[in-house]
Amino acid sequence: MEGKEKTMQEVNVRVAVRVRPMLPKEKVGGDDMCLKIIPTTKQLILGKDRGFTFDEVLSPKSTQEEVYKLCVENLVKSIFEGYNATVFAYGQTGSGKTYTIGGGNISPVTEDEDGIIPRAVRQMFDTLSIDKSVTYTVKVSYIEIYKEELRDLLELNSDNKPDLHVREDDKGNTVIIGAREVECESLDEVMSLLETGSAARHTGATNMNEHSSRSHSIFTITIGQTWTENDVLASKRKPDDDCDDVENEMNHNMFGKFHFVDLAGSERAHKTGNVGDRFKESVHINSGLLALGNVISALGDPKKKSTHIPYRESKITRLLKDSLGGNAQTLMICCVSPSAANFDESLNALKYANR
Ligand code: ADP
Numbered sequence: 583m584e585g586k587e588k589t590m591q592e593v594n595v596r597v598a599v600r601v602r603p604m605l606p607k608e609k610v611g612g613d614d615m616c617l618k619i620i621p622t623t624k625q626l627i628l629g630k631d632r633g634f635t636f637d638e639v640l641s642p643k644s645t646q647e648e649v650y651k652l653c654v655e656n657l658v659k660s661i662f663e664g665y666n667a668t669v670f671a672y673g674q675t676g677s678g679k680t681y682t683i684g685g686g687n688i689s690p691v692t693e694d695e696d697g698i699i700p701r702a703v704r705q706m707f708d709t710l711s712i713d714k715s716v717t718y719t720v721k722v723s724y725i726e727i728y729k730e731e732l733r734d735l736l737e738l739n740s741d742n743k744p745d746l747h748v749r750e751d752d753k754g755n756t757v758i759i760g761a762r763e764v765e766c767e768s769l770d771e772v773m774s775l776l777e778t779g780s781a782a783r784h785t786g787a788t789n790m791n792e793h794s795s796r797s798h799s800i801f802t803i804t805i806g807q808t809w810t811e812n813d814v815l816a817s818k819r820k821p822d823d824d825c826d827d828v829e830n831e832m833n834h835n836m837f838g839k840f841h842f843v844d845l846a847g848s849e850r851a852h853k854t855g856n857v858g859d860r861f862k863e864s865v866h867i868n869s870g871l872l873a874l875g876n877v878i879s880a881l882g883d884p885k886k887k888s889t890h891i892p893y894r895e896s897k898i899t900r901l902l903k904d905s906l907g908g909n910a911q912t913l914m915i916c917c918v919s920p921s922a923a924n925f926d927e928s929l930n931a932l933k934y935a936n937r
């Protein structure tokens with residue numbers, strides 16, 4: 583990391599809440615609103631008097647672009663300085679996680695409606711097209727965790743899918759053994775992988791919504807940079823400069839990883855009438871979300887900084903270990919429905935996010 587020394591960030595876990603608008607069917611059904619946002623205070627009131635404060639509160643009126651600029655733009659910048667970052671979308675099924683994260687749209691959306699992933703990828707390619715003295719590589723992987731098992735969404739040939747394993751290399755980087763990593767040259771290539779992978783996620787189950795609401799999906803972009811001192815000097819020199827190159831062909835490398843995580847629905851078991859297999863599934867989901875909550879709350883609490891962070895308790899926290907904590911930046915976007923019909927689940931989600 584020579585030359586670009588990392589500075590320790592004071593706050594590396596942020597929590598935003600996004601309240602989606604009422605959907606047409608909720609309006610038609612005459613649902614009441616059960617959430618109020620107090621303008622300019624980052625406060626939100628659920629029901630009559632349950633107040634919550636977060637790092638950001640995004641109202642039903644906030645656009646995809648506003649959400650991106652406020653919450654994600656700076657994280658993408660930090661990837662180019664060698665940091666890792668993770669954005670989570672948390673919330674009950676139907677609260678707007680997939681809409682916000684911008685992965686796996688089955689129907690095409692307009693550019694205004696693009697969620698976080700396409701905007702981030704665009705910003706990445708814009709950034710790397712500017713600096714010609716650095717050689718960049720962009721790699722993509724797309725993994726799903728279903729019932730605590732990993733599945734590669736980019737490996738479409740189901741006959742020879744290797745089992746995936748999470749390992750830590752000697753530098754403390756998390757690697758997924760067996761996962762396909764695809765090198766991409768353009769925004770279009772990345773987006774087509776996202777689409778193919780999301781389609782694989784859906785068709786893997788009899789009922790698409792059922793499946794996607796019970797699995798976590800993790801779309802990862804790794805940006806590698808390689809440069810030599812000579813490249814950098816040459817790029818700064820004016821064309822008519824006449825000076826000899828100092829012999830300095832030493833290679834410098836730097837990597838930054840960005841995870842975009844669409845979490846399983848946070849709703850509790852009883853609401854969906856879980857029995858048997860379904861129930862086991864929801865136990866897996868809830869233990870994963872619980873473990874994640876424990877890790878994030880330990881990271882966000884200065885008093886717990888020195889104590890043990892429980893990464894090993896679930897697949898998702900093991901997988902994201904090198905991108906949570908340390909110098910990594912973490913953003914949790916808690917999505918909630920404003921409808922009174924979802925009061926209980928919204929309260930639960932806000933309590934979770936508030937930890
Ligand atoms: P989840 O992934 O949490 O299950 P979705 O992202 O699929 O939820 O959102 C459920 C529905 O609500 C979708 O039809 C989506 O288009 C709509 N929706 C969610 N958030 C917004 C928003 N901020 N603005 C407009 N529509 C939204």
Ligand code: MG
Pocket residue numbers: 679680681794795844
């Ligand atoms: Mg979804």
